[in-house]
Amino acid sequence: MNMKLGVLGTGIVGTTIGTKLVQLGHEVMMGSRTQNNAKAATWVQASGPRASQGTFADAARFGETLFNCTNGAASVDALNLAGAANLSGKVLLDIANPLDFSKGMPPTLSVCNTDSLGEQIRRAFPNVKVVKTLNTMSCKIMVNPSLLPGEHDVFVSGNDRAAKAKVIEILKGWFGWKSVIDLGDITAARGTEQVLALWVRLMGTLGTANFNFKIVK
Amino acid sequence: MNMKLGVLGTGIVGTTIGTKLVQLGHEVMMGSRTQNNAKAATWVQASGPRASQGTFADAARFGETLFNCTNGAASVDALNLAGAANLSGKVLLDIANPLDFSKGMPPTLSVCNTDSLGEQIRRAFPNVKVVKTLNTMSCKIMVNPSLLPGEHDVFVSGNDRAAKAKVIEILKGWFGWKSVIDLGDITAARGTEQVLALWVRLMGTLGTANFNFKIVK
Numbered sequence: 001m002n003m004k005l006g007v008l009g010t011g012i013v014g015t016t017i018g019t020k021l022v023q024l025g026h027e028v029m030m031g032s033r034t035q036n037n038a039k040a041a042t043w044v045q046a047s048g049p050r051a052s053q054g055t056f057a058d059a060a061r062f063g064e065t066l067f068n069c070t071n072g073a074a075s076v077d078a079l080n081l082a083g084a085a086n087l088s089g090k091v092l093l094d095i096a097n098p099l100d101f102s103k104g105m106p107p108t109l110s111v112c113n114t115d116s117l118g119e120q121i122r123r124a125f126p127n128v129k130v131v132k133t134l135n136t137m138s139c140k141i142m143v144n145p146s147l148l149p150g151e152h153d154v155f156v157s158g159n160d161r162a163a164k165a166k167v168i169e170i171l172k173g174w175f176g177w178k179s180v181i182d183l184g185d186i187t188a189a190r191g192t193e194q195v196l197a198l199w200v201r202l203m204g205t206l207g208t209a210n211f212n213f214k215i216v217k
Numbered sequence: 218m219n220m221k222l223g224v225l226g227t228g229i230v231g232t233t234i235g236t237k238l239v240q241l242g243h244e245v246m247m248g249s250r251t252q253n254n255a256k257a258a259t260w261v262q263a264s265g266p267r268a269s270q271g272t273f274a275d276a277a278r279f280g281e282t283l284f285n286c287t288n289g290a291a292s293v294d295a296l297n298l299a300g301a302a303n304l305s306g307k308v309l310l311d312i313a314n315p316l317d318f319s320k321g322m323p324p325t326l327s328v329c330n331t332d333s334l335g336e337q338i339r340r341a342f343p344n345v346k347v348v349k350t351l352n353t354m355s356c357k358i359m360v361n362p363s364l365l366p367g368e369h370d371v372f373v374s375g376n377d378r379a380a381k382a383k384v385i386e387i388l389k390g391w392f393g394w395k396s397v398i399d400l401g402d403i404t405a406a407r408g409t410e411q412v413l414a415l416w417v418r419l420m421g422t423l424g425t426a427n428f429n430f431k432i433v434k
Contacts, residue, residue: 103331108330108331109330112329112330112411113325113326113329113330113414114320114325148433148434149433150433152431152433155415157418181419181422182422183415183418183419183422184418184421184422188415188418190414191414191415191416191417191418191419192415194329194411194412194414194415195411195412195414195415197330197407197408197411198372198400198405198408198409198411198412199408200408201374201400201401201405201408202398202400202408202432204401205398205399205400205401206432206434208434210434211432211433211434212432212433212434213430213431213432213433214369214430214431214432214433215419215423215428215429215430215431216365216366216367216369216428216429216430216431217365217423217425217427217428217429
C-alpha cells in the first residue's frame with residue numbers, strides 16, 4: 001500500500017533509505033534544517049515525482065511513519081526542529097548512532113552504558129513510538145540484506161508492541177529481512193548502539209563495511 | 218606439548234577453562250585470594266593429579282601462560298595480588314568483563330567507551346603481554362565452539378604480535394576454534410567488552426547463553 005513517509009537526514013543513510021522507499025512506491029519527503037538543502041535537492045531530482053524535500057517539520061508532518069537518519073549527535077536537535085506536535089503518535093524508526101568523532105578515530109559514543117540515544121529520544125518525545133533498529137550495519141545492507149550470503153540479523157527494541165510489529169513488517173516486507181530479533185524495550189538500544197565500537201574495529205580489520213552480525217545458536 | 222598454566226579465578230569461567238586445559242594434558246594451577254579456597258579445592262579434587270591450587274601469586278609464578286578468569290570488577294586487584302614480578306613477560310589471556318551488577322539487572326560496565334579493562338590491565342602491568350579474547354561468549358562455548366552449528370567467531374586484540382599468535386594457536390589448536398578475528402591493538406577491547414550489553418539482552422530474548430556472534434561478510 002502506498003504510504004507517505006518522512007526521512008529525517010540527508011546523509012548517506014537518509015538517501016539510501018529514501019531511495020529504497022521511493023522504489024517501493026511510497027511518497028517520501030526528506031527533511032533537513034533548511035527547505036532547500038542541496039543534498040536533498042540532488043536526491044529529489046534523482047528520485048522522481050514521488051520524492052520531495054522540506055524542513056524537518058515539513059517531513060515530520062508529511063510522514064505517517066518516520067525514519068531518523070540524522071547524525072546521532074544532532075538527532076535530538078533535529079527532532080526538536082521537527083516539532084513534538086508533528087511527531088506525536090507516529091512510529092519513528094531510530095537508525096542513528098551517537099558517534100562522537102571529536103576525539104579522533106575510532107569514534108567514541110556521546111552516550112552509552114547507562115543510557116542511549118534511543119532512550120534520550122523517547123524521553124524528549126514521550127508521544128513518539130520510538131523503535132531502535134538497523135543501526136548495527138552499513139546502510140547498503142539495511143535496505144538490501146541479500147547483499148550478504150545466508151541469514152544474518154537485524155535487531156529491534158522499543159516499548160510499544162504495535163509499533164515494533166509495524167517496524168518488523170517494514171523490515172521483512174519492504175527491505176527483505178528474514179531474521180529480526182526483538183531485544184525488548186528501548187533500553188536495549190544501549191546494546192545495539194554500543195556494538196558500534198566493535199563494528200568500527202571490524203570495518204578496519206575486514207577492509208569493508210559490507211558485513212553484519214549473525215547470532216549463531 | 219605439556220605446559221604449566223595458571224588460571225586466575227575460581228568461578229564458572231575459571232573452572233571450565235581449567236578443566237579443559239587439564240583434559241588437554243597440561244599442568245594447571247588455579248589461583249585465588251587464599252591458598253585453600255573451597256571452590257578451587259573442589260575443582261582440584263575433581264580434576265586429578267595435573268590440577269593444583271594456590272594463591273594468585275602461586276598460580277602466576279607457576280604458569281608459563283596465564284588466563285585471567287576473575288570477575289572483571291576485581292581483576293586489577295587480583296593481578297596486584299599475583300604480583301608484577303610473577304606476571305612479567307608472560308602472555309595473559311584476559312577473558313574478564315568489567316560487569317557492574319551494583320545498579321541491578323541488566324548489568325552495566327564499570328569502564329567503557331574511552332577505556333576498557335584490557336587497557337587498564339595493560340597500563341597497570343606494562344610487562345605483561347595482555348591479549349583480550351573469549352570474553353564475548355559463555356564459557357562452555359569458549360572451550361567447545363562445536364557446541365554451536367557451523368562457523369562463528371572469536372576475537373583477539375593486543376599490542377604484542379607474538380603473544381597474539383600464541384593465543385591464536387591456543388584458540389585453534391587447543392579449543393578448536395576455526396575462525397579467529399584479530400581486531401588490532403588492545404584498545405579494541407572496548408569493542409568486545411561493550412558488546413556485553415547486547416549479549417545480556419540476547420541471553421534474555423533467546424532464553425539461553427548458548428549462542429555466539431558470527432560476522433557475515
